[in-house]
């Protein structure tokens with residue numbers, strides 16, 4: 285059997301996850317994500333993939349985030365007509381996320397044309413609503429642990445990765461004349477003590493492990509997340525300012541609503557107006573409620589919205605509601621996407637409120653280099669939004685404990701806890717220092733490990 289693995293993205297960077305696995309004449313893509321962050325990275329979304337989409341037999345999505353799933357619309361528009369496998373909650377979230385991303389793309393192209401600040405004339409969307417709808421039709425729900433035989437030589441199975449609702453790792457069992465090879469893609473691995481999701485399932489015995497390394501070189505301080513968040517909320521409320529939390533609409537938004545609810549219920553914070561300014565966030569929260577048993581919401585028995593989000597939560601369904609938040613004076617909390625402030629409605633809130641010293645901006649997820657989130661955390665005195673420089677007088681802070689990613693200690697513990705030591709480990713999905721940090725730590729423990737190189741094709745058997 286010919287068995288090849290090619291890294292088409294997500295190698296030496298945390299976005300654009302795309303891995304091509306070839307077993308004889310069967311070709312599958314594991315994830316098909318968008319590149320996000322710097323202009324150079326985003327430019328890659330427009331480039332043709334080294335493989336013809338029409339020659340890919342199937343796609344397996346580990347989870348719904350756009351840096352893992354957002355590329356399927358373009359893949360489909362370039363000739364891919366096969367099945368796109370995902371767990372049922374992931375498929376539900378992808379449906380929401382992809383349509384929203386297409387609309388944002390279309391609106392931003394329109395807005396850029398209207399304001400004339402695009403380099404491209406006319407500005408075009410990366411993919412359209414129609415492309416997204418076509419891709420969504422190709423989604424196939426594959427429940428956790430249900431083995432699926434795509435071809436005699438290739439069987440796939442999703443395992444829980446704990447990163448967000450529906451998030452999975454994928455185990456491929458490949459049969460050939462030289463015996464069986466097992467290849468495991470970690471997907472994004474969650475924390476061992478997430479507030480809302482169960483921890484990643486133990487790693488089975490595999491020949492090859494493709495492992496994420498978002499926090500591969502970092503050990504997070506052991507902080508009490510609830511105490512730290514209560515402190516930030518209370519300080520913001522004391523200043524009578526807005527607390528803006530840029531969040532991914534799927535995952536961190538629900539984590540934060542749940543956390544704020546716990547703090548409010550235990551009277552650690554006052555009952556403040558909370559604005560969820562993201563129609564997508566509202567839809568994804570609905571998906572979380574529908575699949576409540578997959579999360580710690582399930583422990584509530586009867587799950588209703590009132591039990592999982594703060595009392596005075598306002599879900600903004602349209603642009604008028606969104607604009608009304610601007611009129612709100614006094615302490616409040618605004619949850620809005622995107623999580624790295626790369627686009628979406630949160631930009632309008634930042635544009636309006638960053639100059640105000642009473643404002644606090646709280647980042648709760650990983651901020652990739654080149655994003656506005658990273659620039660703000662690095663202390664940028666001004667920031668470009670919609671073609672204008674906005675002065676930053678707001679307080680900028682970070683809460684790492686709610687991140688959806690395991691840190692180095694947790695990654696090592698997960699690999700050490702495997703059924704058997706993996707034969708070889710390829711480290712992906714991290715900035716170069718993070719990948720090198722994890723590789724060094726793994727080698728120090730006697731593992732065969734190396735950082736995957738972008739574009740590299742590896743012969744596995």
Ligand SMILES: [Zn+2]
Pocket residue numbers: 347349352447472
């Ligand atoms: Zn993710």
